[in-house]
Amino acid sequence: RRPMTLHELAEESGLVKSTVHRLLATLREADLVEQLADGRYALGLHLFEMGCSAGYMRDIVFIARPYMQAIWQQTNESVSLSLLSQGEALVLSFIESTNTFRVVARTGSKLPVHCTVQGKIMLAHMTRAEVKRILREHGMQAYTANTKRSFEELEPELQRIREQGYAVDNSEFHAGLCSVAAPIYDENGNVCYAFSIVSMFHQLNTPEFRHVRNLALVAARLTALGLVLKATAGVELLLTSGENELVAALFAH
Secondary structure, X not given: OOOEOHHHHHHHHOOOHHHHHHHHHHHHHOOOEEEOOOOOEEEOHHHHHHHHHHHHHHHHHHHHHHHHHHHHHHHOOEEEEEEEEOOEEEEEEEEOOXXXXXXXXXXXXXXXOOOOHHHHHHHOOOOHHHHHHHHHXXXXXXXXXXXXXXXXXXXXXXXXXXXXXXXXXXXXXXXXXXXXXXXXXXXXXXEEEEEEEEEEOOOOOOHHHHHHHHHHHHHHHHHHHHHHHHHHHOOOOXXXXXXXXXXXXXXXX
């Protein structure tokens, strides 16, 4: 909307001018509001950036969701889409398995980065300095006997993740948890999101697990393709319900 004066803001909000002025000062410090040369107030650049970021997150969920549903339908395993937020893995979208033993998570929940596939796939594509800073700020709590407790212990695994192109969790966050995550690249080649499949009491290095790993890799690449098309050409890679079934059938083989 149009910029407003202090008097107009006080009238519309029902607050006294001194209170409005104090609130505006706080908002200006956070770049949520800016004061123009004529003294009027307008929405700040940071608020615009936050709006753009929210729109971008809606795009990624919209693009990834059909692949999440296709994998869930084929495997009945929990599937999630995450990003790195303030040193933690933030769950953007989650489809829960109906198995008796399953992982339960909520959209919006945050996970530690040092012992989850969602976090490790992000750490693996950051600089050593960035990784060490995050681990220093958030710590490396031991959730199970398999949890890595130091950067020196974790670093070789991050190198392996970069080389093989995916991350695994072998009972590092919860006992019996066996997960795999693949990176989702944006149009600039940066890893921005993690596509993960989460299971309980499955063994690594089995045909079943390798199949699930391949599903995550393919889904991550398709999601990345959708992001690139959206960002560079304004083209949306959409799937109808029939196409969903086709993708699910392809994933099954």
